[in-house]
Every structure is written in C-alpha cells, then in structure tokens.
Amino acid sequence: MPTYTITELAEEFAITPRAIRFYEDHGILNPKREGVGGRHRVYPARERTRLKLTLRGKRLGFTLAEIKDLIDMYESPKDTQPQLQRFLGLLQQHREKLEQQREDLELTLSEIAAHEEECRQLLADAKPKSKRKAVAA
Template identity: 85%
Template sequence: MPTYTITELAEEFEITPRAIRFYEDHGILNPKREGAGGRNRVYPARERTRLKLTLRGKRLGFTLSEIKDLIDMYESPKDTEVQLQSFLGVLRQHREKLERQREDLELTLAEIAAHEDECRRLLADGRIEPKKNGAAGKPRRKAA
C-alpha cells in the first residue's frame, strides 16, 4: 500500500505542510510516525483520501467540524440509513446557509447598483463642482 510524506501531499494538493499539520491538529488527519523519536510523518492512502475530502469540503464551504463529522461518518460501515440521513441533514443545513448568503449578496449587489446609478446621474447632470486645488471631501453640487 502506498504511503506519502507531508511534502509529497503538500505538493500534490498545492497546499503548505503547515496546512496539513493544521488538519492534524483538528483531528482530521492522523499520520503514522516513523524515524528517530517519531519525527517523520507517513501518510497511508487512507489519510491522503481524508485530505482530499477535506479540501473538497473546504471548497464547498463546509466548516472543519462539518468536514470531520462527514469523513468520520464513513469510517463506520457504509451505506447505512443513519449515515445517509445524517448526510442529508448536513447538506440541507449547508444549502440553507448558502441560500441565505445568496440573498444577502443579491441585496448588496442591488444596493451597489443603485449607488452606481446615482453617481452616474449626478455626473451626467453636470451639477457637481470640480474640486479646487486638491481639496478633499465630497464633491459639492453646483447651485441651481
């Protein structure tokens, strides 16, 4: 069975060894230790898979706690109803969170568009006085 060093995994997944140690600190990865005093980390294929799933979970926006729970769920027998129900629950919560974020983003984008439109309107009507001698502050409207 193949094994990997921390450097090999870091290069393969384009992350730093520090990131891999961070996942170890959070109990997601658990390498074997070899060499004098157990200084060398050795990652079996199982740990490589856990790292791959962790990085996929991060890209999807899951928290480390959620990622760990999902990965640990598959350490027990596969395809049980309890696992699938649990996974559906996590996915539902994540979907709800992302939909709330999307609504917030859409509102924010609408506000930005309104500000942009107002700025364009003010510039187009020609009633904004240019700054004099590098004066700071808001542009002033010309008297009507």
C-alpha cells in the first residue's frame, strides 16, 4: 500500500504542511511516525483519503468538528443507514444556512444598487447648479 510524506500531500492538494499538521492537531489525521524519535510523518492511503474528504468538507462549508464526525462515522463498522441520515441532515442544515446567506446577500446588493442610483441622481442634479455658480461668478 502506498505511503506519502507531508510534503507530497501538501503539493498534491495545494495546501501547506502547516495545514496538514493543523488537521492532525484536530484529530482528523493520524500519520504513522518513523525515524529517530518519530520525527518523520508517514501517511498511508487511509490518511490521504481522510485529507481529501476533509478538504471536500471544507469546500462544502462544514466545520472541522462536523467533518471529523462524518469521516469517523464512515470508518466505523456501524450500519450505513444512520450514517447517511446524519450526513443528509447536515447537508440540509448547511443548505438552509447558505440559502439564508444568499437571501441576505441579495437584499444587501439590492440596497447597494438603490444607494448607487440615489448617488448618481444627486450627482446628475448637482451638475447644472455648479455650472450656473461658475457662470455667475
């Protein structure tokens, strides 16, 4: 079975070794240690997969705790039905949160557009007045 160094994984997934160590600190990754004093991290294929799933979860907007729970759930020998239900529940919660954020963004963009239009109108109304003052002076 292939193994990977921290540098190889960092390059493959375009992240820093520090990010990988961060995921280790949160218990998501658990590399084997080799060499004197266990200074060298060696990542088996299982850890590479966990990293890949972690990065996918981050792109989907899950927290590290949610990602860890989901990954750990799939590694247990439990029935997949509860696992899928949990994942579906998390996806639904996340979808609702994102839809609310989209609504908030659309409202904010609408308000910005209204303010921009108001500013443009005020500037357009102010142009003739400033020309008149210059002629009168």
